[in-house]
Amino acid sequence: xxxxxxxxxxxxxxxxxxxxxxxxxxxxxxxxxxxxxxxxxxxxxxxxxxxxxxxxxxxxxxxxxxxxxxxxxxxxxxxxxxxxxxxxxxxxxxxxxxxxxxxxxxxxxxxxxxxxxxxxxxxxxxxxxxxxxxxxxxxxxxxxxxxxxxxxxxxxxxxxxxxxxxxxxxxxxx
Numbered sequence: 001x002x003x004x005x006x007x008x009x010x011x012x013x014x015x016x017x018x019x020x021x022x023x024x025x026x027x028x029x030x031x032x033x034x035x036x037x038x039x040x041x042x043x044x045x046x047x048x049x050x051x052x053x054x055x056x057x058x059x060x061x062x063x064x065x066x067x068x069x070x071x072x073x074x075x076x077x078x079x080x081x082x083x084x085x086x087x088x089x090x091x092x093x094x095x096x097x098x099x100x101x102x103x104x105x106x107x108x109x110x111x112x113x114x115x116x117x118x119x120x121x122x123x124x125x126x127x128x129x130x131x132x133x134x135x136x137x138x139x140x141x142x143x144x145x146x147x148x149x150x151x152x153x154x155x156x157x158x159x160x161x162x163x164x165x166x167x168x169x170x171x172x173x174x
Contacts, residue, residue, distance in 0.1 A: 047152070050151070
C-alpha cells in the first residue's frame with residue numbers, strides 16, 4: 001500500500017487479517033486439492049499473552065499444510081482434538097501413515113481415533129524422530145513470520161493471525 005502512496009496504519013492491517021483470514025482459508029482449501037497419504041505431525045511453541053501455548057501442525061510428505069491447532073496443553077486430549085480436526089479437514093484424503101516424534105500423547109490419541117472409527121484401523125503410526133525434519137524446518141519459517149508480531153494478546157487473535165500466515169505461505173508455495 002505504501003508503494004502505491006496509500007497510507008495505512010498497522011492496526012488497520014491487523015483488523016483486516018482478523019476479519020478476512022478465516023474466509024481466505026475456506027476459499028483456498030478447495031484449491032489446495034490432493035494431499036499425500038503420509039502425514040507429518042508435530043507441535044511447536046508460540047507465546048500468547050506472555051505464556052507459552054502449543055501450535056500443533058500437520059503437513060503431508062510434499063510439505064503441503066494439512067491443518068493446524070492452537071492449544072493450552074500438550075497432552076493426548078489436545079492431540080486427539082487436533083488429529084480429529086485434521087481428519088475432518090482432509091476427509092477426502094485420509095492418511096495411511098502418520099509420522100510423529102517421540103511425544104507420548106500421540107499413541108493414545110491415534111488409538112482412540114481408530115476405536116471410534118474416525119481413523120482407519122490399518123493406518124500406520126511411526127514414531128521416528130527424523131521423518132519429521134521437513135515439518136521442523138517448516139516450523140522455523142512460520143516462527144520467522146510470528147517473531148515480528150511481538151506476541152499475541154489472545155488465543156482468538158493468535159489463531160486468526162496464524163491462519164493468515166499459513167494461507168499466505170500456501171499461496172507462496174503454490
